[in-house]
Amino acid sequence: MPISLKQLNYFIALAEAKSFGLAAARVHVTQPALSQQIKELETNLGVTLLERLPRGVRLTRAGQDLVERARRVQTDVRDMERAARLRQGLSGRLKLGVIPTIAPYLLPRALTRIRARDLTLELRVREAQTSVLLSELADGQIDVAVVSMPVGQPGLVAQPLFDDAFVLAGNAHKLMRWHDQTDALRPVQVPQDQLLLLDEGHCLADQALEVCGMTQQRKLDLGASSLTTLTGLVAQGFGLTLLPEISLRTEATTPGLALMRFGAPEPGRQIALVRRASSSDDGWVDDLAGILKEAGHELITFARTKITIFT
Numbered sequence: 001m002p003i004s005l006k007q008l009n010y011f012i013a014l015a016e017a018k019s020f021g022l023a024a025a026r027v028h029v030t031q032p033a034l035s036q037q038i039k040e041l042e043t044n045l046g047v048t049l050l051e052r053l054p055r056g057v058r059l060t061r062a063g064q065d066l067v068e069r070a071r072r073v074q075t076d077v078r079d080m081e082r083a084a085r086l087r088q089g090l091s092g093r094l095k096l097g098v099i100p101t102i103a104p105y106l107l108p109r110a111l112t113r114i115r116a117r118d119l120t121l122e123l124r125v126r127e128a129q130t131s132v133l134l135s136e137l138a139d140g141q142i143d144v145a146v147v148s149m150p151v152g153q154p155g156l157v158a159q160p161l162f163d164d165a166f167v168l169a170g171n172a173h174k175l176m177r178w179h180d181q182t183d184a185l186r187p188v189q190v191p192q193d194q195l196l197l198l199d200e201g202h203c204l205a206d207q208a209l210e211v212c213g214m215t216q217q218r219k220l221d222l223g224a225s226s227l228t229t230l231t232g233l234v235a236q237g238f239g240l241t242l243l244p245e246i247s248l249r250t251e252a253t254t255p256g257l258a259l260m261r262f263g264a265p266e267p268g269r270q271i272a273l274v275r276r277a278s279s280s281d282d283g284w285v286d287d288l289a290g291i292l293k294e295a296g297h298e299l300i301t302f303a304r305t306k307i308t309i310f311t
Contacts, residue, residue, distance in 0.1 A: 005077065007041040008070040010034050011049065015067040018056045075140035076278065093122040094284075097133035097145035101204045101227060102271065105246045106146065109295035114288075130203045137276060144285070146292060148203050149270040158272040159289050162296040165261075165268035166211065167248070167309070169231065170240040172258040184263045187212040187242075196230050196239040204269070208242045211267035231257060244269065246296060248303040259309050271296060 014023040014034070024031040042049050049063035059067065098107060107125065114121060126133065126142055133145040134153050151158045168175065168190065178185050190212050197205040204227075228251065230241045235256040243251055243259070245268075252259065273289050 003041055003044050005073070007037050007044075008073055010037045011041060011063075012067060012070050012074060014038060014050070014057065015059055015063065018058075020057070071139065075138075075276070078140035093124070094144075094288075095124045095126065095142040096288075097126040097128060097136060097142045097147075099130050099133065099145075099147050099203065100127055100225075101198070101244065102146055102148075102246070103127045104228075105250055105299060106271075106292065106295055109298060110292050113291045113295060134274070137274060140276070143279070144273055144275045144288065146271065146273055148207065149272050151272070151274055155277050156274050157277045158274045159285065161271045161273055161289060161293050162300065163268055163270050164244045164246050164296070164300065165266040166208070166242040166244055168240060168260045168262065169243045169251075170234045170258060170260075171237050171256050174234075174237065174240060175258050175260050178260060185260060187262060187267050190240055190242075194239045196233060196241045198227070198230065199225055204242075204244070207269055211242070227251060242267075245303040246271075246299040248307050249299055252303075252307050259307065261309055 010023070010027055010029075013026045014020065017023040017026055020031050020035055024034040027034065038050070045062075045066070047062040048060055049066060051058040051060060103125070111123070114123065126136070128136075130147045133142065133147060134151065134156065136142050137145050138153065138155060146161070148164075149158060149160070166187075168185070174194070178189070192212075195208065195212060197208055199205070227243060227247050231243065231251040231254045233239065234241050235254045235258075248259070251257070271292075273285070273292060275285060
């Protein structure tokens with residue numbers, strides 16, 4: 001008897017839950033029903049997939065190999081379903097992942113444009129750090145993700161959207177020391193003990209350390225969870241930080257905040273739309289990328305023409 005997709009889905013759930021009871025609850029069946037499907041799967045394959053323990057289960061080598069293959073099958077099936085939903089461009093249902101240092105600034109403008117094109121699109125947004133989004137993208141839990149380059153994960157394809165420069169943010173008193181060298185200010189001149197960054201895991205924090213040439217433990221590190229928190233702190237004189245241009249339309253309104261540009265070439269990040277290489281594209285990726293590019297360029301133009309930069 002051939003194995004079924006249902007059996008593979010049940011086996012994945014069991015491999016992750018490591019308990020028949022928990023796995024049955026996850027896939028919404030009774031424990032005996034799930035157990036019977038797993039036994040049939042082992043019989044059909046002619047191998048033992050599990051070591052049944054007093055308190056749970058452990059995968060055998062054959063089981064470990066099968067769960068990896070089963071996950072790939074599960075992802076392929078999701079891709080087929082997704083391709084059918086999006087066969088006429090940006091329509092149907094779309095699961096979009098966005099990192100936290102992009103989402104609050106880019107999404108409001110992008111979503112307005114998406115809704116103007118198709119009110120029937122069912123859009124689900126997932127905001128999480130890069131590593132989480134890329135893992136969920138690879139597993140087929142989301143369709144695409146907006147992250148900062150580089151991606152560096154096999155099986156994923158990145159489509160560049162726009163470049164997002166960093167500016168130095170603090171209060172006027174702290175930035176005064178560089179008032180006569182704005183054309184030559186470099187990130188390495190930012191005092192290490194003054195730089196405030198986001199919590200560990202945010203790619204923007206790693207990028208800030210890299211562009212500033214910092215590798216040692218900083219003396220002042222409050223580990224903020226959002227750029228808004230960092231902006232409020234530095235505006236009150238608690239150190240300095242780097243802000244991406246797309247955030248300035250929102251964050252530059254913070255009372256007491258002063259901004260300064262770095263000399264050319266300005267440090268920054270490249271924003272990209274990432275999808276699985278295996279997923280089909282009937283035009284919806286380009287449609288979405290075009291909308292995100294337009295929204296990003298609008299924010300950057302505003303930052304360069306409307307935001308007052310400290311001199």
